Amino acid sequence: MRPVHQSPAPWLLVVLLALPFVASNYWLHVAIVVLMNITYTVALCAVLRMGYLSLGHAGFIALGAYTSVVCSVRFGLSPWFGMVAAAALCGVVAWGLGALTLRLRGIYFSLAVFAFGEIVVAIARAFDWLGGPSGIANVPRPSFFGIKLDTHFSFYWLAMALAVLLVTFFARLEQTRFGATLLTLKTEPGERLAESVGVNTAAHKAACFAMSCAAVGAMGAVHSMYLLFVNPQVFSFLMSTDLVIYAMIGGTTGFWGPVLGAGALTALGEQLFSVGYWKTLVYALILMGVILVVPGGLSAVSALWKREMTPRGGR
């Protein structure tokens, strides 16, 4: 069954473009963080939709961030190059990891990716050249035609542009034949069926995983440029679980699911700031509520509502 076509409303684009002219620096900061989280969640959902849960996406964010930082700080290359290198490296590594682990179903794959994430962080922590436990500071910001993006206002454009690009890419991907094929791979019988009609399921799965990780790698590079620093703690397993929570609360299909989940929860999280455990508790309660009542996530609520409201024939 093809997913209901949910088009990103044009008004959203207008809001995004207008925001930096009306928002304070603080809200620009929140917006940047929200855009990054939305991108990560959208990429995660691409993998979720083909039936695989990655519990180590933060590891690829870290890989992208560190690649970019090493390029710009240790090798003196341009941050733009660093971003591209980050995406490329993450894509290649994900392809390799995927080839090895995507034949494992369910929890096996999740744990393998999780272990990979832990190893990335452990390596970063072990070598002083990679900053060791304290990480690497003074990460340079990129320049756009001579203008250095070192204010909240200027950096917002970079974050927004990349986010819009990647989110649109994955939304469109869902609509293509490739995307439809991925959906059939969600279950084992579906996968066998696809194989029987000649689809190279292994390549499809690896490609999807690689694209997802390349995307988060690129955004991870931007993330490190925003923080002006990187260290092993920032992209931990807790971040991976946060992304899964955003995806599950928002819903994994379509455009609005991950956007809602990541957007609403990140913004909410910023407001509940001084509260530590309470923030986790609130997130978890919302999560349980959504899962038990609307397993499709909040974005499915509107579809359910529409179904309820539509008059049925033959009464």
Place this chain on the structure above:
Amino acid sequence: MSLALFLQALSIGIVNGALYILTALGLTLIYGILHIVNFAHGELYMLGAMLVYLLFVAFEWPLWAAVPVIVLLSVLAGFAVERTIFRRLRGQWLQLLVATVGVSLIVQSVSWIAFGAQEKTVPSVLEGVLLLGTVRIPIERLAAAAIAMLLVALLYLVVYRTRTGLAMRAIEEDEETARMLGVDTDRVAGVSVALGFALAAMGGIFVAPIYSINPGMGLDAILMSFIIIIVGGLGSITGTVLAGFLIGIIQAIGSLALGAEAAHILVFVAMIAMLVFRPQGLMGRVR
């Protein structure tokens, strides 16, 4: 590395392994029978330990009262969770998994709020060290390891010698057929989860006097449990036992030879290697 050091490390590994086994059993049981990954497993372990502190230290109950009460509470919790959450989400593996993550986060955050961040300690009930030649084994650890092995034996008895155990194995084999043959799958599911929860809590209970207690201790426990049941084979009790000892020994001897950091990575690598080359683990069956 001298012989004395090697033997000491070996004894550390074996005793630790027994404790790991106790902690991992609950996880493998629930997965084996219901194919549910219980991410709340670590929190049950933590609650087991935390409640020992609360009842035995704070409220000054005697141990012979505190321990059964905690076990009973975990059994009840197991039935409750199975009835409300697991049954409702049956078949949806992703939602089930995330639901257990949700439960885990709720239990964790409530524990941080209720118990605070200060480490708690339960005083040792058995002091002293057993000397076997040059090898020194703390008596309270030895006792905990012995209890762990006793519980493993009891679990074997239940699974292989009782009717409920037979029903569990039937469901594990093929749930549809078992149901058609009249097995009350709902009841058995409840019993399995209750048993799994109780085992997890017991892991925490017997470890309480050995280590300090804080609301975050579940994370390391569940991590180690995952590693062990993957290496041993998801759903296999024998596998868990073998893997528990194996990982315990690798960790101890690895630490002695290469240092703690390297041993830590080594264990992770062992898990990935097993996943890549033999995903069904040492004793698991290929599905």
Place this chain on the structure above:
Amino acid sequence: MKSMNRRNAVRSLAAAGVSAALPMPALAQEAFKIGNLSPLSGPAAAFGIGINRGIELAAEDIGVFEVAGKRYKIEMVPYDTSLDPGKTVAALNRAVLNDNVRYGFILGAAVHGAVLPIIRQNGFFDIFMGAAGKEVTNAENPTVFRFMASSDQLYYTFTPDIYRKLNIKRVAFMGPNNDLGRSDVKVLKDIAAGLKGEGVEFVGEELVELTSKDFQAALLRLLAKKPDAIDTNASPTGTVGLIAKQARELGYKGYFISSTAVLEAKALVNVAGKGADGIIAYRIWSSSPSPLYDQIADRHLKKYKEPTLGTVWEAYAATRWVVEAIQKAGTFETRKVAEVLAQSTFASHPYGPATWGGEKTYGARRQIQTPLPASIIKDGNWTPLEVRMGKLD
């Protein structure tokens, strides 16, 4: 002109008359916001909560204060960072950009790499709570003051004397494999090298996961090198207790040395039993250094129903001293206040008279100098080992 002046004069006389007749309304003060960017949840929460309480107790004593003719009251604004650099950056952004906070406690050397650029850019007044050294307090960060002993102070001025006093020759290190642990190992090796002539030798190190609870195998490896003292710096209280317990179970009879101030003898004894004897800690007062110290301890017990957390006294002192400096400077402008503070002394610090130092070692006069104690556990209680002025040039 003349009529204007007279009208104004009449107006102000009337106003003065009115305000003299009416009591000053309580709403006339503005809030002076002091941020607390530290772990308020998680394993290091005791540090952050201690700072909260130190600020609260100080605010009670300061009450309403006047700066340049206006009245202010302290308002504490907490931000939970969980000692995570990303969260600390977010917290600082929020504090500076949204909440208009210009003064605050920031805890943790590890998080400072990320926040120092923001601090410099905004002139945020950073009351730094964390050891480390030159990376944080230096000439480039004029608004950053370290309000507790630095690693250099503790290690270089204190440790050699402890070794001599207790005849410690072989030293080893066990701690977390994070930046704190790693830098402590480096410093310890440095000290040992400096004391080589006296027979001191660094014999080994073991770095473990921060959340580890089982150190048996790592200890086994370390104890094979026969150390006289194991340095357990950078480890939290529970961990130090566990290390002591497990080392004693393996037959170790030597000392343990630690510098964190949150070590409670009772907590250590609970974990390690008799094994806790022989634990040495810097920054632990086994006998009270001043009446103010006792007074704060009593108030803390009464108000919060538990013994004083380690960071309370330093946070109390920092709050009072900074407010004093602001009043002296007559402005809240952070760079001006920083200059005034660096030249001032604070006679009633709970630990004894306090002043600033560090120009030679750090290039800036931003390191607090107070008396520093060392204590050792004997028969389950802290007993004094040594007290000296924490002086750093």
